[in-house]
Amino acid sequence: MRAYAGNVAARSGQRAGLRPDAARNRARILQVAREQVAGGDNSLQLNLIARLAGVGVGTVYRHFPDRHALIEALSVERFRELVEQARAASSAEDPQEGLRGLLRFTLDLALDDTDFASVLSSAGGERAQTSEMKAELDEALAVLLDRARLAGTIRSGIEADDVRRLLCGVEHAVRSGDGERRELYLGVLLEGLRPPR
Amino acid sequence: MRAYAGNVAARSGQRAGLRPDAARNRARILQVAREQVAGGDNSLQLNLIARLAGVGVGTVYRHFPDRHALIEALSVERFRELVEQARAASSAEDPQEGLRGLLRFTLDLALDDTDFASVLSSAGGERAQTSEMKAELDEALAVLLDRARLAGTIRSGIEADDVRRLLCGVEHAVRSGDGERRELYLGVLLEGLRPPR
Amino acid sequence: MRAYAGNVAARSGQRAGLRPDAARNRARILQVAREQVAGGDNSLQLNLIARLAGVGVGTVYRHFPDRHALIEALSVERFRELVEQARAASSAEDPQEGLRGLLRFTLDLALDDTDFASVLSSAGGERAQTSEMKAELDEALAVLLDRARLAGTIRSGIEADDVRRLLCGVEHAVRSGDGERRELYLGVLLEGLRPPR
Amino acid sequence: MRAYAGNVAARSGQRAGLRPDAARNRARILQVAREQVAGGDNSLQLNLIARLAGVGVGTVYRHFPDRHALIEALSVERFRELVEQARAASSAEDPQEGLRGLLRFTLDLALDDTDFASVLSSAGGERAQTSEMKAELDEALAVLLDRARLAGTIRSGIEADDVRRLLCGVEHAVRSGDGERRELYLGVLLEGLRPPR
DNA sequence: AATGAATGAGTCTTCATTCAT
């Protein structure tokens, strides 16, 4: 018996130990799920996803024991992107500008995917992998916040998770409006995070 | 048909023209629905509510043709309270303090009832009665915002509906945390609404 | 206590012993029911009829214990018209022409009201009043058939109830087509009733 | 997925491509439905049928999305028999006798199954398969009618669909009587279809 | 491993009928 694990798969976010066809199925399922979510359908009906992905329901269940597992898998992908951005931002020359850019990037991801937004703002309860990614994000974000605090543009008492949550709040606000208010609301948040006058 | 309308019922927010027993049932249904929502169950299953209220399903359907009608009826109650507060606040001596008080009050209502929160931040689409109440709220809120703007504590370009939406954003942020951050997040919002430095 | 019975009401097909307002209600209900049926709605939902008639459901139930009673009441009205025509036809100069005219008239009534058609073709089971009217119709029809039989245009072995049933069959045939075949199908029936060659 | 299609299933009117167990369920459901209809119950409640067939409701819905699909499936079976008879009849030596036999056969089917009768007389609106079968029937019937017309026993202006409809009319007439009149009414129809004198 | 048929609890919804007012 061959082992299919390994270097290549691991690097590209694939689950280790998957036969190539299984990996392909997994990828298809995630792809379809992502499209559904982007298309505004949040119900993530596993039967539907299976059909769209061209696989049986059973296959979906094999890869994702329940709906939540699927949502988390999607989130992990988003988180991967986000952590990368956060790391880049944390070494920006102007920390306030780095922060603004990072929050805008995060906001757009969240506007794209409600489920990701809710994982982003939630306090634990998720699988290990998600927690890990969230911790990595918070770490980079904390660096940025500390630097900005030193520069006097962030008030004290605000932690990385506060920022995550408030940003998801902004996401809701933007979403419930016509979408034109993204910059305005983001500006309100950034101004609100400064030390009070 | 006899008319059961009148003095007493009208005063307490009951529908006019309802037979006393019908009014009692309606009140029971709303009561149960309110408890469900407060208890975190948002599904508002009409069967369940009927059973809990001790009435037949048909009775629930008679009073509330669909789930949305029930949600709105609950919202209208909340709105009634809220509009009253908003009117009082709009004539507060210090508009900024009036605003802070009103937003805190609103935030607490929204934290109590997710459905109410979503009606509060939504852009139209609801029944006439709800739209009316929302308009009344916005009117009182606009007065307050204008006064605060004159006093230099609110930036230009912010309307009543922006405030409603941003506040619901704060509600999400508070809810996704441990609830201890209410004052902090509210402070961030109020600071963010000030003219930018 | 006054009795509201009597001569006038009895003559015009009203139920005897009804208070004038009750009679008015009864008439309204029948009127609405007739319109519903003519409009193609055969379900005769008593709640709906009550609403359209501007009376309570209970009132409908007082006058017509169940749906069937209402259907029959409508039929009785139709029968009254029909019996009158049948009597006139039975003394027509040319019995075959009289028969054709009568069948055409009956066919149109039946096309207008499916329920009436089914009472027309049914074998008993109805209330006394309906049976009576049907007997009167059959009597007039039998006279016509006998006269036509003497003239050689009706085969032997065909009774009035056969003709009623076959005519309702034609009604179904016409109804399931585009309505353009009324005369053709009626012609087929009349030809078929002649003595076989 | 393995394909279970094939030789055996195809021959016996089963849907192709069905797993053997699925085919068994489908057959059971149809069997039960047929019995219900034959027993005079026309409501075809899918819940009841599921229970009687010993399968879950979902299974019934999988095979037949709605009541109509089930009715049509039953009809298709009847049509299959009927088309076979019609083909045989269309090449009968004496076309009039062939026609009589075919109509008698059809009448018995229709008397057995009201739903089939209504599909038989209806003008389109059904699924492709039903339309096809009806077209095949009409074709064979048309051949027979043309031959009989040449022999002088069928009037001009009568098409296959007229005959289908009129026969269903006869079915109603027979059904509303005591059933003893089948031959008489069929005779009336056949006589009526001859060229008028 | 993959498949998708089967399951059936759970919900929604309608409407004939009753009965308190």
Added chain:
DNA sequence: TATGAATGAAGACTCATTCAT
């Protein structure tokens, strides 16, 4: 008598999940 609110049995339909193939 009239009213119409209330009832709740009944039926339609969905979908997460299991499991035989």
